[in-house]
Amino acid sequence: MAGPLPIGDPAPVDGRLPADLPIDLSVPFSAYLHVPFCRVRCGYCDFNTYTSSELRGARQDEYADTLLAEISLARRVLAEAGALRPMDTVFFGGGTPTLLPAGDLAKMLDAAASAFGIADGAEVTVEANPDTVTPDVVRTLVDAGVTRLSIGMQSAVPHVLAALDRTHQPENVRTAVDAAKDAGLAVSVDLIYGAPGESLADWEASLDEAIALGSDHISAYALIIEDGTKLARQIRRGEVAAPDDDLQADMYELVDARLADAGFEWYEVSNWARPSTGSGTESDNRSRHNLAYWRGSDWWGFGPGAHSHVAGLRWWNVKHPAAYAQRLAASESPAAGTERPDPQSHLLERVLLETRLSDGMAISDLPEGNRTGVAGLIADGLVDAASAFAGRIRLTLKGRLLADAVVRELTD
Template identity: 55%
Template sequence: MPALPPGIPVPDDGGLPAWVRPTAPASDTRPFGVYVHVPFCTVRCGYCDFNTYTASELGGGANQAAYATTALREVTLARQVLSDAGRSPAAVGTVFFGGGTPTMLPATDLARVLTGIKDAWGLSDDVEVTTEANPDSVTPQSLRVLADAGFTRVSFGMQSAMPHVLATLERTHDPARIPDVVRWARDAGLDVSLDLIYGTPGESLDDWRTSVETALDTGVDHVSAYALVVEPGTKMAAQVRRGEITLPDEDDQAAKYELADDLLTAAGLSWYEVSNWSRPGHECRHNVGYWRGDDWWGIGPGAHSYVSAPGPAPGPASEPTAEARPAGVRWWNVKHPRAYATRLEAGHSPGAGRELLTLDEAHLERVMLGVRLREGLDLGVLSPAGRTAVAGLVARGLLDGRAALAPARAVLTRRGRLLADAVVRDLTT
């Protein structure tokens, strides 16, 4: 798994820079989400480079049974830090439990952490609370406990309907279980999303079609489809390097993306982000908050957090109205669960490092993330050079020409979605 960036030191109490304090004393009105990282898995999949651990990897001092209590210590710290900085949110709008496999913890532990978040800041009336889950890590009873505690969504890691593809990915669940877990979740009153991966070595186009159609047959309202990325240092990267498996080419991945888009659109799910499709009103609002640059606090080992500077969202520093101040602060926790628990038990912040985002860095991120959304990006936030590049991107079929004229937004075409990184480069050069 990748190392954390070095950053600058985080104060022992986790305190935020003085410039994040609003000029007027009031509750922070910016959207605010909470991410809870649960770093436990039964096995480590060969392609995964997330900050996760199996029982054999953890060693002494990292107690899975005590994890909820440890996470709640950081919730208490977060409440104090934000209060001291005058940035206490009016209420939490979204909560997302990710991992790892959050549902390796007892449902009552997840419920206890959610209650702690509610006690710290309150939850909005329409709060969205999601947990990721493996299909073999839930029961009808555990899903009902989550729903009764206030969870509203569950995102199952389906990945594929084909046993040989799941075997290559080292996923442990039986694909025949997918319709059951979707039904159990819906019976409990939860919205359901299915995550799929395309481009696994040995996966044919027909295999991928079967996976997408199987997901749609469950009647879910949200599907995420991600291209397999083999990160350096993973087991699968070593298999590729030794020639044991061969990755598909870009044309294969593009064909699978287009097939998924065709099937999902025909079934009534519209893309709202490059890798996400939903029926109206079923978008994952927590993830949309990341793409729009909202504030959030990440609980757990290796989790990242972000708080913006007060005031309007920044444009590029080259704009004459830009102020010479940071645009926000991002920080990240120590990675190992044992170190994370030890620091919190001693009353210290688990922060390992942080960075102060310059206006140019924040502008780059705003373009890079915002352009991925179906709503696109207001052309007014681009630099003069970025606005000049729009016409060329329209001519190449990467941006929607009508949207660029009115309401003057950079909206990706389907071809543009396949080449989103190239679009961002042109808009930010």
């Protein structure tokens, strides 16, 4: 299970938003629906997820109806605040959303669409384990209005999957991708690099397979060792080696080069998409839901442990599914805490998120005292000079590898 929740102010029992909240109805609105169930806990995972033996007091087959109660609460709260807007994006994450019957996911999506409305052309994504994707599941999701499937491939190499405690068969990734594409869904595959025992050749094999799948979006994340996970304990006991920073840097350079050669463009440090064939200025193959987070849009996170953000106000739900269900059964908000970041915290987050995007950040959005570091970042090869002279901070490849150092320089 994930680490402790943030420390914040007490959340109102009725979930009501503050009367002085500066809500801007032109800001896009998204919904995140958390499904906190997994068959097996992966050794590296720090997400708020639960196997069947960890549920204690909550039932997986009742989860959809419980989440519907939070949707009803959210509609009331947003309507009272004058903040109702149709959803531009919806994302089912986890956990493994497709461990639930596809009909349960359809029920939740229908309830959210009825409560808030859904914008024309909205992006609706479901995360999936390859072993849980079948043609029948895909057809039900498409009929419900899902437009995109995000498949947890992680690796194409069996010993790397074993090191990550992933249980799916590598060949099932292609089966899942083909089923989704045959049904007309957009497809993304997720990869992780730097697992114990993974070589550069292993990583190259996974990249080759991911490209050959024919998806239009690939995410590639460096393995991070989170406190409290099985993998952290194994490293502490000396059973496996910690990730090698230099090897992970080589792996990042390889994925960026290999995907560029295959026609992908990076749009966020860990995300690449094929250019759109449409007339828009942005690739339709980018994850619009994740862009909503990175650009500071509004969203409501449904489910245990889910986080929400509206007009600068943040709140987060109680973690355990049983506590979550108990709050809603008592007609109470499941929110555990809330906060409004101070200006310095807001600046730090904005720089952290916006500089990770290929569009970068406007230098004019930095306080004057924080702009002086840009010249040094250019000299160090971390920020693109031409973009900076045009008024934007855009990371070079070296800058992407050292993104945290860039953020420190711009916010200290």
